[in-house]
Amino acid sequence: MRLLRIVPDNTRFRIVHWRRLAYPFSAAYSVLVLVLFLTVGLNFGIDFRGGTLLEMQAKSGKPDIAQVRQTANSFGFGEVEVQEFGSAGELSMRFALQPGGEIAQQGVVTKARATFSEAYEFRRVETVGPRVSGELVQAGTLGVVLAIIGVLVYLWFRFEMQLAIGAIVGTMHDIVLTLGFFLITQLEFNLTSIAAILTIVGYSLNETVVVFDRTRELLRRYKTMPIPELLDLSVNTTLSRTAITSTTTVLALVALVFFGGTAIEGFALVMLFGVVVCTYSAMFVSTPVLLYLDVRAGRLDQSEELAEAKARV
């Protein structure tokens, strides 16, 4: 049987060299993200903005979007977003946060149910009041920050500070680029998006750690090899593993995008983008960062190195 082989043996790509292309690209993208963040902004879902979301399905035939929109707008709860989505006559209605605190939101649900329940089946109803949405924003941000700090501490203990910094730079880069994906596509940013971002943090670190693990090993083995060459070797020797793992993950995510249903589609799309970005950044962003940090300075002292070597053989 002839087996698949994506990456040939003994590749000699000058990965570190390509930072001259990758860095300007990532920098430009990051600036774009910042500009979009300040001008367009994220399309926050009701988890963070507060408000009411209703998903309905027509009990028979096609839903009359124009009529639903007109009726909903006449409620006097402000401009209502009405959209068709998925298949089989599903549509969603979004009401902005109503002034008047937590109780005011309930009026929206009651009114909409009373009006539409004859012709439509209510598939999903979500209402988030102003205080809860504020707390969710806090918890979400805190989660991402805590995860990064936790990983930084672990990598600092397990590796050297230089490698930990390299990994964190890569992770931040991936978070920024993923936010960019949300900004450009205007995909809704909600609690699930926070889950996606934290998963990407995990995946990004996973990718970087595999390369850095090899870097650490090579640092011990080749004491005199120039750093750029050593970094290139780290990436090249792990390249076929990176290719295979990314492909399996992409395959699984593609299955989610196409067959997971509308509720999970957004999450899967973001993850798909994230996996590609993480693979790119582990090779072209975080590894070259090590060039600017003195990785040989923080080497383990002799006795530790000996113990480590023993444990590995």
Add this chain to the structure above:
Amino acid sequence: MLRLQARKVILVLLVLVFGCGLAVPNLFSPETRKAIEQGAPAWIPRFLLPIHAMTLGLDLQGGSHVLLEIDRADLIRSQVTQLRDDVRRILREERVGLQGGIGMTPRGVQLRVPEAADRAKLMPKLRELAQPIGTFGAFGPSGNQSIEVNENPDGLIQLNVTEAGVNERIRRAVEQAIEVIRRRVDQIGTTEPNIQRQGLDRVLVQVPGLQDPQQLKRILGETAKLQFRMVADQNATDVDMLPSQDQGGQPIPISRQVIVEGEDLIDAQPAFDQRTSQPIVNFRFNIRGAQRFGQATTENLGRQLAIVLDNKVISAPVIQSPITGGSGQISGNFTVQSVNDLAILLRAGALPAKMTIVEERTVGPGLGQDSIQAGKMATIIATVLVILYMIGNYGLFGIIASIALLVHVCLILGLMSLLGATMTLPGIAGIVLTIGTAVDSNVLIYERMREESRMGRSLVSALEAGFQRAFATIIDSNVTMLIAAVALFTLGSGPVRGFAVVFILGILTTVITAVTLTRMLIALWYRWARPKALPF
């Protein structure tokens, strides 16, 4: 490593078979599991029985998730009102005269007692109203008091509820509210509602499989403070003007004196009035309530008795004859649905304070079914794709990785069942994602083997080096992912948490399956086939 110890093999197989066996109960219906539990002999430990299954999240089985918050302002208001009544009682008992009345401030009451002798008599009694707050643990009471009493030399006395007092009151109110809500939700008759405290002042109510969430919200929203009071004359003293349902919201004067309260009620049932065939509620009092009700109806024949619910007059019938048996009926402008709700509320008792819905998430059962179908589909397709790809890349070793992958998914499901964890829609996404990443450990090991073999090592030593060298990388990469997943679990809520649980379990089991199981299978293959080179 290629030497196999029989003991070890048996142990690993036992763990894996047991772990995967834990997932089996999910194939049975709840009734079957119940039957197995009841049919099994008593000497078999419960955890060995196939009775533990995963709980499906509300997003998969449909249902309502409602977050309620105690209305702090309302609670303070009722605390201040109670304080005023206490002060009034003390003034009456001590026969102390006031200059002016009792003034209410946002956080308490104030009164002016000009005579110093009166104040000296009054102050100790007023101070008794304050209660110490906090647990009497190793450090003794925390020293906080529920009420602060201040006395000015010019005769002004101020009583204020303290922050600690309010918080203590909220804590107790939430506890009581949980009980009341549980009883009310049980009355609707759905299965296994989940009711729990969240933070200081919130209660989370999750009711699976509810068809009409509006009914749940109606029932949760009412405080249901029931009182029987007399309708008073227009110009009588000690009167509250309360809106009347009978007269289209017109306020009518109601005596402040309460004859019987809801807590003396022992039963309430919806019924139809036999004469008018209008929906009514039949109720029954306990002995104390029956006695008071009997006395009041005897003394006030011909007058109107007001039935007051949450400071609204539901109905104010004229007392035709003394009601001494302890039971009566409430009639008014009711529909069948509203007498039902009213009966539930009366039976379940009063909420200690007004509660506001701050978050609601309802998923219809149809959507939940669709999500499960889509999730199953995505899982199967992802598994098939990954398995084909792995076999394409590694041939025989790809089959070994696929076996490890399938066992891995079974282990996640088994552990989730054992823990009684909740499977949510993001949880399914977590499983699919884990399917993609689980083979990473295998890939790391195999690629290392190839590398070592290319560098000229013998097959045996390449196989061994593959496992040993890749192990540190596997640990490092999985621990970093684990840290991110734990952060997700700690800070996430609801479905996001469901995702984090799957992700954490996935990371933990991947190390077991990819390293231990794969190693065993490769050792078996080596013994059986005696190969000369890697098969990929």
